Amino acid sequence: MKILLYLFYPLSLFYQFLFWWQQRETSSFQLPNVLVISVGNLTVGGTGKTPFVQYLVRFFRKVYPGYAVTILSRGYKAEKSKDGAILADGLSPNLFGDEPSQHKEMFPDVQVIIGRNRKKSFLSYNQIHSKKHIVILDDGFQHKALCRDFDFVLLDANSPFGNGFTIPLGFLREPIRNLKRANAILFTKINSKNKNGLEKYYSNLKKIDPFLPIFSSQFESSVVxxxxxxxxxQKTFLPKPNSKYFLVTGVGNPKHVFETAKTTLLSESIRTKFFPDHFEFNEAALSSLSEEILMDEILVTTEKDWIKMRANVGFLRGLERKKTTVLLLLIQVSVLEDEKLKSMLTGLVSTYETKNDLAVNT
Structure with a gap:
């Protein structure tokens, strides 16, 4: 470990300098006539941003039906990411990205826009011309190019800061002290094993900002x-004794998906195959995967993975020939301080309406 520290620490410091310089040289643009809420993280890997974005969408659609909601995403690894695009549906993840496609399929009436240059993409493709408009900036904590009204930062309760070092020595995208830019922290994936160890992290966060709101959440899972x-x-699935499962996923934290699958399916008999995050699932990969699925196995995957797998007709036909049952592992966020968080969101909208002379008309 000491050898790695000596080798990579200078690189980690250099990375921090480059990040600082890039942030310093980037000016922020205020999107016109919108309330911008960013959902981001401090580390590389999955912290649960996608289900939390969906939590926010559900809240705003329910409590503020007069507001339009837009999800603005980079569209990581999407073919259209460079030029930007607006999604018509969720059926082309190779063009628009897996997570944006998942959002669009789940919320067909929500505007989803992608683009590496999110300012340009929004100004080019936005079709909503009302001040009653909420934009959720997906993975936006490091995206200084856009101003935001509120910054949520998500921390995985299993390892909030990794080893405490930035890339390449650790998993931090930027130093922990930069959480002073955050407006609220949400710990994700709280469970009986990790909740008692969070107190020390709460203490560290309060040293950065004693008034920083801190929330905690856990995942609620189901299968269809x-x-x-x-x-x-889709249809409801009831786990049966002695069933054999084959879990296939390409997400940021596959081990957590595995633990969730074991709990949800009430089974230890789960074979696994993990791919890198945002894995493409191209023709060759799916052909190989099809051969690996045993005749008596049930294929288990996530919505994010399935949205790419199902685009291959040959793969679907192969599953039908084998009479393979396919299960989707569904994840939703449950915030433990739900009423407190919703009250804060209501306050955000109220402040926005006052600033934009919308309060009387709401």
């Missing part, structure tokens, strides 16, 4: 069966 002949249709 996909009807392969109509891959957008």
């Amino acid at each position: 069966e996909v009807l392969i002949h109509n891959e957008l249709a």
